[in-house]
Amino acid sequence: MDDASVRTALLVARTAESRGCLRPGDWPDVAVSLLLEGAEDPAIAELAGLSRQANGWDTEPLVAAACERHEILVPNCDESTILLARLMADDIRARPTVVTAPMTRLLAGLAPPDFESDLASRCFTAEEYLDCGCTEVDLSFEAELQSMPTLGLSAPVTQALARPLRSTLPTTQPAYGHHEH
Numbered sequence: 001m002d003d004a005s006v007r008t009a010l011l012v013a014r015t016a017e018s019r020g021c022l023r024p025g026d027w028p029d030v031a032v033s034l035l036l037e038g039a040e041d042p043a044i045a046e047l048a049g050l051s052r053q054a055n056g057w058d059t060e061p062l063v064a065a066a067c068e069r070h071e072i073l074v075p076n077c078d079e080s081t082i083l084l085a086r087l088m089a090d091d092i093r094a095r096p097t098v099v100t101a102p103m104t105r106l107l108a109g110l111a112p113p114d115f116e117s118d119l120a121s122r123c124f125t126a127e128e129y130l131d132c133g134c135t136e137v138d139l140s141f142e143a144e145l146q147s148m149p150t151l152g153l154s155a156p157v158t159q160a161l162a163r164p165l166r167s168t169l170p171t172t173q174p175a176y177g178h179h180e181h
């Protein structure tokens, strides 16, 4: 695993954490995936040894050390939404979901409470009509989201990073019918 890929993975993980899409207990899995790909970083090695019950007191000093070494700065709300969208597009291309419009649903969850990201806000609005027949759903938007450029990370690293966010998707297709809007 080259340094640029380690940097991309850390940037995505740190960004996901800042948006509430990765919890302290998710870091060990991410770190293990990086180690298995050959990342060499003492803080990442130590993170990999933590349990899934790890809390922020355990993970933060190690994550901060790794991020400092790799000069990671979490981008603003718009850019961080796009970064997470690219991650989830990679994950969904590799492992399809059972629900329609998974990208729209995932990114909608990033919108509240601040609505600072145009992309997340657009998904939030679109999601409300996905399972309702009252209006035509624009599937070209979902297709556009699913074809976002790849981050180029390996499948195991992508999967480890995407798992927490993906777990927010419904596990079965929601019933179709009219809702109050």
Ligand SMILES: [Zn+2]
Residues within 6 Å of the ligand: 129, 132, 133, 134, 135, 178, 179, 180, 181
């Ligand atoms: Zn409706």
